[in-house]
Amino acid sequence: MKPLKAVRAWRLRVEGEPQVQAGDGRTPDPGGDSAPDADDHVDFRQGVFRGQVVGKMIVNHNRRRPDRPAPCTLPMAQGGFTGRVGELAALAARLGPPVGPAPDAPLVCVVTGLGGMGKTALALKAAHRARNEGWFTGGALFLDLAGYDDNPVTPTQAVTSLLHALATGDLDLRSDLVGHYGEEGHQLDAYRSHLAALADAGRRVLLVLDNVSDSAQISPLLPASGLHCVLITSRECHESLTAVELPLGPLTPDDSVRLIAPALRRRAGGADEWTPEEAESVRELTRLCDRMPLALRIATSLLHRRYVRNPLASLVEELRAAVDRTRVLTSRGVDEYGRALALAPVFDMSFRRLPPDRTRALCRLAQVPFQDFSTETAVVATGRPRPLALDLLDDLVGAHLITGEGRGDELPERWRIHDLVRGYASALAADDPVLGEEGRRARREIRDHYRTKAAAADRQLRAPSDGPPPDLFKGRAEALSWFHAERVNLVAAVQWPDEQDPDCTVALALHLAEFLRRRRYFEDWVSVSRRAGERARRSADQHAEATVCNHLGNALLRAERSDEAIEPLVHAADLFRRLGDPAGEGMAWNNLGLAQRRCGLLHESVVTHRRARDRFRDIGERSHEGRAWHNLGLVLDALGRHGEAALVLQRACVLHRETHNRFLHGDSLNSLGCVLHAAGRTDAAVAALQESLRIRHDSDNWYANSLTWNNLARVLDSAGRAPEAAHARIRAAEAATRAGTTDTRYGHHH
Template sequence: MGGIGKTALAVEAAHRACKKGWFPGGTLFVDLRGYDDDPVTADQAVLALLDALGVRDGDLPPTADRQYDAYRALLAERRDRMLLVLDNASDPAQYLPLLPGTDHHRVLITSRDRPDALPVRLIDLETLAPDDSVALVTRALHDTDERDERPAREPDALRELADLCGHLPLALQIAAGMLRRRRHRDIASLVADIRETGDATAVLDRGSPGTDLYGRSLALRPVLETSYRRLPPGQARLLRLLCLAPGAETGTEAIAALADLDTGSVLSLLEDLAARHLVTPVGNGDGTASAVRWRSHDLVRVFGAGVVAGDAGLWEEGEAARERVLGFYVRWTDAADDRLRWLPGMAEPERFGDRGQALAWLDGERAGLVAAVGWGREERFADTAVQLAQRLAVYLDWRRYSDDRIAVAEAAQEAAQLVGHRLGEAIAWGNLGNALRAADRAGEAIDAHSRARDLFRAAGDRHGEAMTWGNLGNALREVGRAGEAIDALTRARDLFQATGDRHDEARALSNLGGVLGEAGRAEEAIEALSRARFLFQAAGDRHREGRAWHNLGSALREVGRVEEAIEAYGKDLEICREFEDWYGEGQTLNNLALAHKAAHRPAEARAAWLQSADAYTRADAPAEATQARAWAAEQLE
């Protein structure tokens, strides 16, 4: 893409090659200015090349054809190999006539466009790695003043500045120039300026120090504008709309919804944009073209969004596109959520044949889904965003994405409040409470669940109120308020019984059994957990049946019925593995180890803790894995 450092890399490579003696015949360099308003034509370039080769004035052939003949003849006669650098080409017509008529010499061409139709070796340039970005700015400052201590003094601010520049060499170069000019101000001040405006291109261009070593203007927006202006209408429209997508990476199907096009048409346009280095394909999903994800550079996204915001017609087109992609997300998240909640006897969900397919789709679209819920803070999208947030709750809980759970629930609560959606607000508060408890913020969770309970009660929603009593009981249990937790979970159980909801009654009983066991009321706990297990079995809810077996094992272990506890843990372990619930497997193996330890079987306890560590590692829970290995090591002492 523009600003990636093509010319700088080509010139540096040429210098190094010449230093090694690869091109004793010398080098020729032509700037074709392919993205200027008046690009250099091949006919103009050949005159410059002939002049460099010593053919000028009266020696020049009178016609273009004869000039090309003379140019190729001179190169063919040269025994010493030469390097020809044709910089900044926008069209093969600019450079194809300039290629030597012999393979003796070498040619290096730079362009923002990928000439896939030509048999040339292609080298795609990506943005810099974060560490290289930091090193570039640091070196630029130290080259001017080796006493500049800001990079060492402000490493976090420097890294954030590199992120805001999108690791694009041109943006980093401009930022370094601004920091030279602002030598009495810290790096954080420039970061704050960019954060405040939300547009790095505006801040950097406003403070641009002038021109680079090649006499070119150091400015970001003109680079992006020239690339955008050259696009055919269909590509330009798609790029604008893609810049409005909720995530930095978006799947082909979601982009098709955004653009209101079929998948085949949008895929062709995306491939054209990729050839111009304005979007980048990321992976290939399940191996099909429609599963490819696409990413546009952060600065391109800011530029495209600015183009849309500056035109009333384009703005309305953009808002309609956002509505379409939000609707697309709701439809398929609903189907995926149905699959995750599916129990025997329920209707088969649309599209997703099993949990694995549903989870794979949600994993791929997660960033966009979470960002799209944030659109609910705008009234136009609030209702749909609330729906989307509700359908993400089970998935985010299953994957243990605590930060995303909290962000989604908070955005949904604000959106529901914005449009007066009281039940939606109650559900959002409940989801927020669950997310806060999972993030070890149980005190805040209690407040959130209390708000949810009051809203459900005011709306006369007994099922919602019962669910919230259960969630509140779990949060009270986390902070050690066992008596209140038992009361809350008992109320949840009673309300579910009154409404005839046996499945959710089982959930309340399972949680009630756990807290009864912790309160020393072991026989009551065993009775509640046995009932919960039976109800889950009757409902066909295998995963929650496993959790009930787990809690029952802990209650049995507390009263010394160790062999029965080990059997119960074994039942849960089988179910965890069936669902690939690695974190649940880690927890169960941990408690199984405790049971073996209580039975004075240290070898079995050690083996269970080592397996627990492996499961926690698969679940990306390193702290728990480390602790399990430490307990395993203790069994050798």
């Protein structure tokens, strides 16, 4: 399509009454815009002029004129841009020249994410790369639509700005269509016509529209031609747009360190290496900044302003102590794009755009310091039915204030709140009495929910294999799966500072004990037991205190901190004795004997285990009596009295068989095999270990199974049965993998 000829008004002053036939005459323009070129002419045919006249100069736009550079209004790319390799590659694949015929509609890419995630920096980095590759010969235009400011850019203002930018290109635009808000329709027509003309000429244009809050801001700006591309940044998802969305999350831990490392090295005078303590502080700083680019840049700015002896450590400590870290992450000055180095205003605007019920729900969720949470927990926290809770969560995901993880038919739905968002929302609730009370109520309701579920799961783990399953779980496997998914949150719930309900804290800690012991989360077991013990002492509940102290000693024992275990176990035994609870006293003595043996106090351990055995025998607790016999056999073995140890362990096996305790029976058979091997009775040792494996064949105690397979391999080796020993080691490695360990261990299962 040929461009239309433009008509330009010009004036000519003549003397007298000339009569000019101007079919091929050429007359210069002494007072007009420009003199006619070779292909322009002034038409005077049949004209009679008696004074000043107005003529028409026909300007032929088909003539060849020097090419003007394509307009580019992209701001500079951000200095020190780090990471985002995958995201840049994804954008490059989208922005590159189309293969084959041009699509019918323009390509629209939307980079979404929480404010401060570096969306603008990524978009500009991709835009500059695309322009340097020569993919957009028609121009690259940038426009900040200020969608999250109090006065966002309107479509009319946006078109005006884009027309001004396009007027610097290789096609002339009428001046009366540029810069006049009253000519909205004409401006829009001129804008679209210009883009269409560039597309017809095969010249692609890239539009970068930054900070879009509403699709209505950009709908009039979208080109009609599929040759052009539009790159949008927004804090929200825009379902009404036909666009490719690229969600942007935090940087990786390594990229976070690379982002701030140059500034820290400049601060240190260019040193290339950090001490281990400094390296750990840098990692902690990136974690406290939630690995958010804006937060990291503010942190480096704050470090430059600090003149204390150790600015890095002091900033880390200040952030760690802050409830709302967005208030700490504020510095003077602006970034490359003129935006304030302050995080709180970014969050202020995001929260102001939420409907009030969404804000309340987010504050309730944020009051509970979860790493992540299930939909079931969200239902409890928000006090809404599941469909309404899911609708609320979807809205918060769309605003990038939370993220959805593992969503699908095969995995349970999990959700995560950004740490900085949680701190901001918690501070918001603390400043509002109504929100604060809602948050505290949500915390109590969630902990009650956890106590109920944990009690049901604990009953399932302890139930006999042929017993009826509790009503909340279909079986042991489902109970274990729930414990695994919620472990971090359950441990955190025990630590919550809610002084009004100490019983819940103690109960929750005790319901967790069997799972934590079985899955070898010993440090978690220590943590919840210490906290529950403190709460029990404050509430003057001596029985709860004795029970929790016994668990604490057991947990310390398992965590190989036997010297620390003795004190709480002695205290537990004394409390149980004073309370007249011989079963509790016997369990405390039993655990104390284990701690004494681990500390090398073997003779004291023999006395303690016999005391525990006698307590259980007196009250008819045959299952616990079997435990005491088992532990007595271990200390006799440690004393080198293998014959006595074998007889004691055989007695333990009889009691476990009679009480149908397959788990303890398997453990005692494993120890019996080790003792028989030490006594030189190889065939009997093999038989005992194989029987242990048979009994525990259907159990999921993979750590114990791995230990027994290793013991069997060692005994078979000593018997010269190498092929069988090799097979046993393979089975041991398989069980260890399922237990989540690579350790090769031999001996007793404690």
